[in-house]
Amino acid sequence: MGVEYRRSGGRATAHGTLVVAHDEAMRLTPDPRHGCLVIATSTGRLADHLGGFLGRDHDPPLRFHSLDGPALAPASLVERTWRHVCAVLDDTAAAGLHPLAARSLEESLLTSILLGLPHTATPELAEPPRRVPHHLAGFIREWVEAHHDRPIGASDIAAAAGIGVRQLQAICRAQWGLTPTQLLRGVRLDRARAALRSSGPGRRTVSDAATAAGYLHMSRFAEHYRQRFGETPTETLNHSSLPA
Incomplete structure (x- = not known):
């Protein structure tokens, strides 16, 4: 086969x-x-994503080797990610894909290709970041708070701070014990909770809050919401509807 x-x-x-x-x-x-x-996908798009990881342009041009060379993750990562993307696209074919979710899927797929397949920049990606500007933590948090409702990902956050994704990962891990994706997700969940708590009867649904937070599946939204706040989104919404 x-x-x-x-x-x-x-x-x-x-x-x-x-x-x-x-x-x-x-x-x-x-x-x-x-x-x-x-x-x-275009080599240029992958090169741009690679530049976001490194925090600088990669030279020489990005080229992929045979699979006999080393990679940072198993090649199966690419297939698993692509199958997930295909499943999501099938599920959302009728309603269309929300821009927040589309950006997340694109970033996941490009990252899986760079990590799961060997290429000319694999050795550089394997190296730890040369400098980690921890003083940017405050700016990073404020920027995510201000742009959480836009289709952004880790590479966009890093670009706004003028650093690479690996440096961003190191800052988030040291400051909050989180990945950049978890930081963004937490901010979006906090905003979803605030919206549900301030909503009057019939004004906002849990589905609205999940979509605004970039979630494709209600079950996933409810799971992350409960983990963060100790109650379901529906319980939060019901509490907001109770008379004072």
């Missing part, structure tokens, strides 16, 4: 992940029973 492919060097079969260069002609023949997942 695998994907047979033909390129200038001849014919071969890939049994796992296969990176296809944009400038090389190739013919793919997937297994007729199992098919294959195809991810198409």
